[in-house]
Amino acid sequence: MKRREYSVASSQKVTPNSISLLIVTVNWVDPKGRDRFGQATRYLNNLPVGAPVTVSVKPSVMKLPPKSTQPIIMAGLGTGLAPFRAFVQERAWQREQGMPIGDVFLYMGARHQREEYLYGEEWEAYQDAGIITLIGRAFSRDQPQKIYIQDRMRQTLHDIRRAYLREEGAFYLCGPTWPVPDVTSVLEEAVEVESAAAGDKKKKDGHKEIEKLKEEGILFSQTVNMVSKPTNNRAKAIVDAAAAGGWCVPAMCLYNLEGIIASVRAAEAKKSPLLIQLFPWAVEYADGLLVHAAAEAAKKAKVPVAVHMDHCQSPEMVKRAADLGGFDGIMVDMSHYEKEENLKLTTELTEYCHARGVITEAEPGRINGGEDGVSDTAELEGILTTPEQAQQFISTGIDWLAPAYGNVHGKYGPKGPQLQYDRLKSIRESTKGQVEL
Numbered sequence: 001m002k003r004r005e006y007s008v009a010s011s012q013k014v015t016p017n018s019i020s021l022l023i024v025t026v027n028w029v030d031p032k033g034r035d036r037f038g039q040a041t042r043y044l045n046n047l048p049v050g051a052p053v054t055v056s057v058k059p060s061v062m063k064l065p066p067k068s069t070q071p072i073i074m075a076g077l078g079t080g081l082a083p084f085r086a087f088v089q090e091r092a093w094q095r096e097q098g099m100p101i102g103d104v105f106l107y108m109g110a111r112h113q114r115e116e117y118l119y120g121e122e123w124e125a126y127q128d129a130g131i132i133t134l135i136g137r138a139f140s141r142d143q144p145q146k147i148y149i150q151d152r153m154r155q156t157l158h159d160i161r162r163a164y165l166r167e168e169g170a171f172y173l174c175g176p177t178w179p180v181p182d183v184t185s186v187l188e189e190a191v192e193v194e195s196a197a198a199g200d201k202k203k204k205d206g207h208k209e210i211e212k213l214k215e216e217g218i219l220f221s222q223t224v225n226m227v228s229k230p231t232n233n234r235a236k237a238i239v240d241a242a243a244a245g246g247w248c249v250p251a252m253c254l255y256n257l258e259g260i261i262a263s264v265r266a267a268e269a270k271k272s273p274l275l276i277q278l279f280p281w282a283v284e285y286a287d288g289l290l291v292h293a294a295a296e297a298a299k300k301a302k303v304p305v306a307v308h309m310d311h312c313q314s315p316e317m318v319k320r321a322a323d324l325g326g327f328d329g330i331m332v333d334m335s336h337y338e339k340e341e342n343l344k345l346t347t348e349l350t351e352y353c354h355a356r357g358v359i360t361e362a363e364p365g366r367i368n369g370g371e372d373g374v375s376d377t378a379e380l381e382g383i384l385t386t387p388e389q390a391q392q393f394i395s396t397g398i399d400w401l402a403p404a405y406g407n408v409h410g411k412y413g414p415k416g417p418q419l420q421y422d423r424l425k426s427i428r429e430s431t432k433g434q435v436e437l
Contacts (some may be wrong), residue, residue: 001040007021007022008057010087011086011089014090014095022085023044025045026042031178056412068099069390070104071102071163071167073170074171076109077108077149078109078175091131095131102167103167103169104368106136107138109148111141116139117139133159136156140292146341148184150183153183157189160187161194165191188209189206190206191209230357233328233329234413235307235359239400241273250274251274252274254276256290257290260290264298264301267301267303273304276294276307278291278327279309280317291398307329309321309329310331311332313333315334318353322352328359330361331402332346332353332361334346334363335364343392346398359399359400362400364401386406386427388403398435405420424437
């Protein structure tokens with residue numbers, strides 16, 4: 001079993017001889033009705049009380065500011081709340097020692113309060129005791145309109161401006177990677193609003209100021225992708241080699257066994273790698289027989305061949321395809337959702353696929369039109385991908401990025417293709433070395 005890293009959820013000042021961890025056990029039922037479990041969390045959960053465990057402790061990048069009076073602003077998603085419990089415990093200990101303490105702001109994000117209000121009663125007790133100044137709860141699925149952690153921060157922007165900028169507070173973010181750009185944008189907004197309110201002749205650039213605060217150690221970020229990326233994957237190896245060599249790989253959308261055989265033979269004749277692309281219906285057809293046939297053809301081919309699912313728009317189908325076996329990659333196409341939901345689902349499904357050795361592709365923006373098995377997005381607002389949006393999707397852990405730069409699904413209109421190559425170039429430059437387009 002590979003090693004796992006968890007943030008310590010207790011203060012050494014309060015419990016010098018023990019540590020607490022905040023761990024959510026991972027379990028689910030696969031499409032065949034079988035119970036599945038996370039390897040490490042199941043192991044820890046099944047240990048009897050008092051059982052020895054091999055561990056090591058390394059210093060955290062997150063540290064409280066040097067003065068107890070400096071405010072701290074914490075944003076944690078899910079188990080990302082762990083280090084903040086340690087911080088709050090230490091602030092409570094400092095006050096018990098007679099030290100004055102600064103304001104403590106805690107913003108937390110999860111789906112449902114009933115199921116995921118981690119340490120909820122403890123936070124409320126600290127707030128009643130005057131240790132925590134403000135709790136910004138963002139439970140995205142508990143109301144019709146989704147609310148995220150950055151929304152709660154924006155609602156209290158005045159407090160953040162005061163604590164972070166005027167009183168030299170420290171800001172901490174811990175959890176998965178996908179919310180980082182949106183949370184950072186709130187801080188950039190705070191800088192620019194504060195600059196305007198102060199009457200600065202030259203308006204401050206929020207992005208540059210936040211980067212400066214990171215360098216000065218006033219903004220700390222500890223984000224994780226829960227599952228490491230696959231390292232031995234045929235599709236990734238093929239595209240990586242093509243990118244390094246500056247050549248293209250044919251990706252053939254195929255619908256039957258004859259097409260698979262013909263494409264593999266053509267690839268062998270031309271000594272060219274090949275991606276066999278199947279649509280989600282192939283999983284339903286004959287219990288996935290076509291998928292397994294494609295995987296077997298790829299395995300026996302005399303040239304590198306991989307099997308990729310194109311435009312899988314159902315979270316349930318993504319999981320089913322990853323569990324089926326045979327696919328080297330899956331396009332997790334949640335582009336028919338609004339951006340926040342798209343990012344969240346893409347993060348979750350990428351982790352699911354990576355845990356099974358399957359790489360993922362995602363589509364930021366919306367590519368108008370429709371094709372076989374794909375929701376027609378012509379009636380939706382056509383959103384072109386920006387470099388900033390590309391970075392948000394990279395933070396979900398994906399391996400490939402399918403940007404929208406004027407390309408469409410299906411037929412182009414009377415004017416023909418209106419491709420924005422300058423946009424594509426800027427996206428490529430901003431994502432170089434992180435994903436393949």
